[in-house]
Amino acid sequence: MASSARGRAALDALARLVGGLATAMLAFIALLTCVVTLLASAAGIGLVVAPFAVQLLRLVADRERDRLSRTGPELLGHLPVPTRVRAVFTDRTVRRELLWAAIHGTAGLFIGVFGIALPVNVLRDGSFPLWYRYVPEEGRTASIGLGVVHSLTGALGVSALALVWLFLLFYGTPVLARAQEAPGRKLLAPPPGTDLMLRVAELTATRAAALDAHATELRRIERALHDGTQNRIVAVSVLLGAARRAVGRDPATADEILERAQSAAEAALADLRAVVRTILPPVLTDRSLPDALRSLAANCAVRVDVDAELPVRCAASVEATAYFVAAEALTNVAKHSGAEHATLRLRRTGDRLHLTVTDDGHGGADEHAGSGLTGIRQRVQAHDGIVELTSPVGGPTTLKVSIPCGS
Secondary structure (H helix, E strand, C coil): CHHHHHHHHHHHHHHHHHHHHHHHHHHHHHHHHHHHHHHHHHCCCCCCCHHHHHHHHHHHHHHHHHHHHCCCCCCCCCCCCCCCHHHHHHCHHHHHHHHHHHHHHHHHHHHHHHHHHHHHHHHHHHCHHHHHHHCCHHHCCECCECCCCCCHHHHHHHHHHHHHHHHHHHHHHHHHHHHHHHHHHHHCCCCCCHHHHHHHHHHHHHHHHHHHHHHHHHHHHHHHHHHHHHHHHHHHHHHHHHHHHHHHHCHHHHHHHHHHHHHHHHHHHHHHHHHHHHHCCHHHHHCCHHHHHHHHHHCCCCEEEEEECCCCCCCHHHHHHHHHHHHHHHHHHHHHHCCCEEEEEEEEECCEEEEEEEECCCCCCCCCCCCCHHHHHHHHHCCCCEEEEECCCCCCEEEEEEEECCC
16 A cells, blocks of 8 residues: 555656656746846847746746646736836846746756656566567666676666666655755745735736626616616506596596506516616525526526525525526526537535536637627625636537625
């Protein structure tokens, strides 16, 4: 059991060394570019390209940040690159990245090559007695030289050297991987307070999105009341005035007008109920979110299969947002996708609510084409949620939404 765990650790470390070797080669190229640019800048001819050299350095450093984040604490990347020449030479992050490139592009490159050579040496020296007679004399040496082998005894001695390589492979590769990654974890980490600054910026953006979504919702309600309900109530008022004037002259006409007024009042009441339902659907309050989603699916023009399970109720604002997302997504499916079938899936995993809407339409959904996807994103981001849209041309289209349940 311990040996298998050691083997898995060695293979994992070897994979990390391979990834580190790739970024070390890129770091060497970026370092060479920056050095050439710096020397040219001393002569006054490299100042123009300095920001581009720094941008290349930042791209390589961000690639290493992404790699290290997959096997350890997250390293925030994709920071803004200085655009002014003076800022290029004074930026603290650039200086730390340049130092990292100098270490990783040299020592990290050597460590990566040495680590990858270990399994090669194990195979080469371990199998040496099987093939040493069939190669030219100058090739009959161990992986590290040590003279030409002329006999089977010498070949077995080379084969014994494979045990050393195997020991280093099992016990040394994790150390090599950590040594290769250490400069990146120290030098590519953001300055203290950067995480908090990014979080504040993110909250500012989501608050702005929430305010925009709120203003959009108010405008929608206002238009619905103004263009629909208000006009019908005005019609009721006009008809009642006409009926009152006609009571004395022609009671039969007055009765007809009152009947029309009653119909207009009923239509206004129906419009008002429809607006109220869009604010917070009664089925969402009286029953549950899965029931509300099944009601949406039943009224959709496209056949929708609902797979919804929610053992515990979420916050009312979260359920209302999920309902809005489903309603808007199904409306898009019916109006724009050309789909014949859609699937709506709802699950709660841990402290997050996951909603997925998939259709078999022609795809090509564009968030900026006025299809309501922008409103979906704003509402979800207001809860610190995540929206993922996959819609290749030809379909299918999949909308995934994840919202923290406690929002």
